[in-house]
Amino acid sequence: MSKRWAKFMAIPVMASMLIAGCTNGDKDSNASATASAGSSAGKPATWVADRKIKGLVFMGTDDYTEDMNPEIKAKIKELTGVDFEIQIMKADHSIDGLIAGLAANDLPDFIAFYLNNSGRPEMPVVLKAAREGMFTDLTPLLKDTKIYSKYEQEGFLPLDTQYGVMFRPEFNGSTYFVHMNVNRQGGYDTRKYVGGPYIRKDIADSLNLDPSTIKTTDQLYELAKKIKDGHFKDTNGKEISPIGPNYWGGQEIGRLFADLEWGDVGQFIKQDKDGKVLHEAETPYAMKKVEYVQKLLKEKLLQPEFFTMDESRSTEGALNGSWGIIADMHNYLEFNQDMHYVPLGPLNAVDGPYQMQVAFKSGYSAWAIPSSTKKPEEVVKFADFLASREGKLLWRYGLEGRDYTLDKDGNPLVKQEVLDLKAKDPNEAKKLGFGGVGNYWGELLGGTDIDYMADFGEMEYGDKLKKDEDQGALKIANYWHWDDKRKAARIVDGYTPNSFLGEFDRGTDLKAAFDNYKDSLVQAYYSKTSEAAQKILDNALKQMKAAGLDDYLKLVADKNNDPKTKVIFDQ
Amino acid sequence: MQQKKTTRSDGRGSALWKSVVQHRYLYYMLLPCIAFFIVFSYIPMGGLLLAFKEYKFNKGILGSPWVGFDYFKTFFSSYQSGQLIKNTLIISAMKLFLYLPFPIILALMFNEVRAKWFKNVSQSVMYLPHFLSWVVVVGLIQRVLAPDTGLLNQLISGMGGDGSTYYMMDPKYFYQIMFGSHLWKSIGWDSIIYMAAISGVNPDMYEAAKIDGAGKLREVWSITLPSIMPTIVILFILSLGNILSAGFDQLYLLRTPGNMQLSDILDTYIIRVGLQSGQYGYATAVGMMQGLIGLVLVVLANRISRKVSDTSLW
Numbered sequence: 001m002s003k004r005w006a007k008f009m010a011i012p013v014m015a016s017m018l019i020a021g022c023t024n025g026d027k028d029s030n031a032s033a034t035a036s037a038g039s040s041a042g043k044p045a046t047w048v049a050d051r052k053i054k055g056l057v058f059m060g061t062d063d064y065t066e067d068m069n070p071e072i073k074a075k076i077k078e079l080t081g082v083d084f085e086i087q088i089m090k091a092d093h094s095i096d097g098l099i100a101g102l103a104a105n106d107l108p109d110f111i112a113f114y115l116n117n118s119g120r121p122e123m124p125v126v127l128k129a130a131r132e133g134m135f136t137d138l139t140p141l142l143k144d145t146k147i148y149s150k151y152e153q154e155g156f157l158p159l160d161t162q163y164g165v166m167f168r169p170e171f172n173g174s175t176y177f178v179h180m181n182v183n184r185q186g187g188y189d190t191r192k193y194v195g196g197p198y199i200r201k202d203i204a205d206s207l208n209l210d211p212s213t214i215k216t217t218d219q220l221y222e223l224a225k226k227i228k229d230g231h232f233k234d235t236n237g238k239e240i241s242p243i244g245p246n247y248w249g250g251q252e253i254g255r256l257f258a259d260l261e262w263g264d265v266g267q268f269i270k271q272d273k274d275g276k277v278l279h280e281a282e283t284p285y286a287m288k289k290v291e292y293v294q295k296l297l298k299e300k301l302l303q304p305e306f307f308t309m310d311e312s313r314s315t316e317g318a319l320n321g322s323w324g325i326i327a328d329m330h331n332y333l334e335f336n337q338d339m340h341y342v343p344l345g346p347l348n349a350v351d352g353p354y355q356m357q358v359a360f361k362s363g364y365s366a367w368a369i370p371s372s373t374k375k376p377e378e379v380v381k382f383a384d385f386l387a388s389r390e391g392k393l394l395w396r397y398g399l400e401g402r403d404y405t406l407d408k409d410g411n412p413l414v415k416q417e418v419l420d421l422k423a424k425d426p427n428e429a430k431k432l433g434f435g436g437v438g439n440y441w442g443e444l445l446g447g448t449d450i451d452y453m454a455d456f457g458e459m460e461y462g463d464k465l466k467k468d469e470d471q472g473a474l475k476i477a478n479y480w481h482w483d484d485k486r487k488a489a490r491i492v493d494g495y496t497p498n499s500f501l502g503e504f505d506r507g508t509d510l511k512a513a514f515d516n517y518k519d520s521l522v523q524a525y526y527s528k529t530s531e532a533a534q535k536i537l538d539n540a541l542k543q544m545k546a547a548g549l550d551d552y553l554k555l556v557a558d559k560n561n562d563p564k565t566k567v568i569f570d571q
Numbered sequence: 572m573q574q575k576k577t578t579r580s581d582g583r584g585s586a587l588w589k590s591v592v593q594h595r596y597l598y599y600m601l602l603p604c605i606a607f608f609i610v611f612s613y614i615p616m617g618g619l620l621l622a623f624k625e626y627k628f629n630k631g632i633l634g635s636p637w638v639g640f641d642y643f644k645t646f647f648s649s650y651q652s653g654q655l656i657k658n659t660l661i662i663s664a665m666k667l668f669l670y671l672p673f674p675i676i677l678a679l680m681f682n683e684v685r686a687k688w689f690k691n692v693s694q695s696v697m698y699l700p701h702f703l704s705w706v707v708v709v710g711l712i713q714r715v716l717a718p719d720t721g722l723l724n725q726l727i728s729g730m731g732g733d734g735s736t737y738y739m740m741d742p743k744y745f746y747q748i749m750f751g752s753h754l755w756k757s758i759g760w761d762s763i764i765y766m767a768a769i770s771g772v773n774p775d776m777y778e779a780a781k782i783d784g785a786g787k788l789r790e791v792w793s794i795t796l797p798s799i800m801p802t803i804v805i806l807f808i809l810s811l812g813n814i815l816s817a818g819f820d821q822l823y824l825l826r827t828p829g830n831m832q833l834s835d836i837l838d839t840y841i842i843r844v845g846l847q848s849g850q851y852g853y854a855t856a857v858g859m860m861q862g863l864i865g866l867v868l869v870v871l872a873n874r875i876s877r878k879v880s881d882t883s884l885w
Contacts, residue, residue: 102628103626103628103851105628105629128628129628132627132628132629132630133629134628134629300735304717304718304719304735304737305717305718305737307828308740308827310713508844508850509649512651512844519828520828521828522740522827522828522829523740523828523831526740526828526829543650546650
């Protein structure tokens with residue numbers, strides 16, 4: 001009898017195990033967000049509440065890890081009462097994760113996602129969610145904070161953050177996302193970046209070339225020809241490609257062909273001399289660029305996979321010196337701290353000589369609180385703690401005594417052993433669990449109101465102890481006359497031309513047509529004749545026109561005339 | 572008459588029930604499988620409602636407002652729809668019709684190999700590509716076909732040719748690359764089922780044919796092929812259901828700006844528009860259309876097959 005029952009039971013048990021194994025057992029989040037118990041009497045001034053705050057992060061996993069260092073976690077708990085936890089949503093593209101996460105409608109206490117500006121593809125997605133009431137209105141909550149209340153002060157936020165991301169006119173004063181990484185001072189530089197094309201120094205030397213004299217694409221062409229005729233070799237003894245792709249993988253490179261590039265790459269929209277806003281396809285530059293690239297490809301001056309090469313191969317080529325010119329890289333890359341590649345140009349822009357452009361301030365990444373979160377004011381208060389100097393000290397420098405000591409001004413002095421560990425075993429160092437060693441969990445809610453020089457007496461973690469590490473980068477900056485260019489720089493504030501696609505009625509179609517134009521350009525580069533190329537470009541323009549390009553350009557021009565929605569046409 | 576019919580159907584019902592009870596343990600064993608299909612295939616079908624609704628994050632699938640056939644209208648009025656359908660049909664037709672004889676021929680060839688060790692080795696070699704993901708296969712193709720540095724171009728330049736052709740960027744070579752890689756990856760695995768069918772053919776028939784003086788080719792043509800015809804027909808009918816899904820992962824990876832006019836198919840469009848731009852309803856509508864057309868084709872093919880031959884799915 002018992003055997004028979006066992007047989008009866010076995011099948012349903014198997015079935016239920018199968019089903020149970022495929023369901024999500026994670027049922028915490030909001031249920032765990034129990035409200036603080038009792039008063040905060042006798043607690044530190046930084047006290048928030050005795051509760052759990054869990055965040056879901058829709059960003060890449062390089063800069064954050066889900067594993068918090070236990071000592072750091074305990075310190076957070078001691079200072080604020082909060083049991084902090086983050087979960088990273090892994091996806092091929094972070095936006096796919098975001099869309100799936102929102103659609104699942106099962107969000108924890110806060111979410112964090114990429115958002116460089118309101119033109120990012122994430123914007124329409126989070127906007128839709130905000131319009132449909134998925135997020136908490138943060139305006140009243142930000143008012144009572146120390147740091148975030150600055151966001152409501154006139155002139156603190158850059159234009160795009162203020163009117164494009166946060167306090168959008170359609171929300172009548174409400175805001176549903178907090179844009180992060182806003183500097184305390186306008187035009188504040190955290191690093192002396194020199195981005196753009198670089199040339200191998202030994203090649204420039206043997207050609208007797210001063211790389212800063214290359215100002216136009218014609219000069220670039222002549223230079224590439226000389227490199228080809230010089231038959232230079234890479235570290236494997238193979239002949240190099242005169243012009244190689246971007247260090248991070250093949251793509252369209254604006255800075256290399258700057259005097260043929262209409263507006264920023266990816267946007268291709270710019271105002272002409274008469275103030276008319278045009279798309280690149282409507283100007284002669286599109287075809288000029290195509291003919292130029294075709295010429296380079298035909299004469300084997302440009303690596304044939306320049307626009308499509310995957311990252312690993314193009315980085316490998318850069319490391320092996322297989323590219324005479326690297327189309328785009330910057331001076332902080334580890335492999336070039338000995339300056340064996342030096343900056344080329346900068347090339348002139350399409351409408352005049354090069355001028356450095358500095359953003360007044362710019363945002364990067366954002367967070368929001370789902371409307372299902374209980375006591376959202378506690379999450380905001382916790383974020384405010386992380387954005388304060390004390391919070392930043394914790395998530396940027398770790399624990400006093402373990403990771404740093406304080407100098408006479410009260411600024412952190414990083415322990416040499418931590419720096420040594422970071423240099424020797426970055427992954428082990430990352431386990432210490434703070435920004436300086438590569439785990440930037442605190443940046444999600446606390447990385448804003450940034451002025452590290454004023455707060456900690458150094459721009460970057462451990463600068464005071466660094467002697468040689470960044471010298472290569474700074475030497476390159478000096479070589480490029482960064483300071484002079486910075487003095488002559490234009491400080492700009494505004495929107496990108498694509499920022500308004502979300503409010504344009506045929507936005508989706510036009511976005512598809514814009515993407516198609518980008519692909520069509522590459523297709524045209526590889527077409528056999530200029531007639532075929534012209535046909536490809538004409539078709540792409542026709543599609544954009546059909547999707548409402550003319551009306552959109554008019555909208556961009558109108559926006560640009562409004563001081564609240566100024567557009568930055570060059571990047 | 573009426574009375575008789577009822578009795579008969581009752582009788583049939585009770586016989587069925589008796590047989591179920593008799594074989595109850597087998598049916599219990601079937602339960603997990605049924606549960607699997609209910610949970611992962613039938614319940615998700617409820618999501619098809621989205622094709623007629625404007626999805627709101629806060630209202631879920633059932634609560635979102637109805638939009639009728641709006642998404643279908645939008646798709647068919649979009650300038651891309653014609654091109655997308657055409658590309659999908661061409662690619663899947665190549666994979667359906669053109670590809671069909673290859674695994675059969677391979678199975679017939681394997682069947683004729685006498686040296687056992689050679690048969691085993693060559694079968695394993697043919698099956699292996701099936702276990703590679705498309706990411707690896709396309710990566711391999713990219714390296715072999717790379718301009719200047721790729722194996723093929725090196726060979727061509729070694730023999731005095733140009734050696735700089737960028738095959739992946741040239742639409743002229745797209746179909747060859749697509750079909751060739753599909754064939755390489757799938758032929759071995761797909762031949763297994765035909766091999767199994769061939770091994771089920773009665774050996775007496777071959778013996779009889781030999782006595783009648785039939786050669787090898789005649790045996791293949793007159794015995795093997797007709798014997799495995801039901802398998803071929805059923806597999807063909809089943810694969811018709813996928814006529815509008817031409818193989819997402821392969822095409823997504825093979826797509827370059829150069830060949831996009833040929834390689835953009837409904838599946839890649841659904842990912843791009845539906846998921847990456849968050850238009851769930853629209854993507855569901857296009858996906859549903861794919862499924863429906865597949866269903867209609869399977870039913871039609873099955874009916875035709877039943878009429879002209881004895882083979883059919885049901």
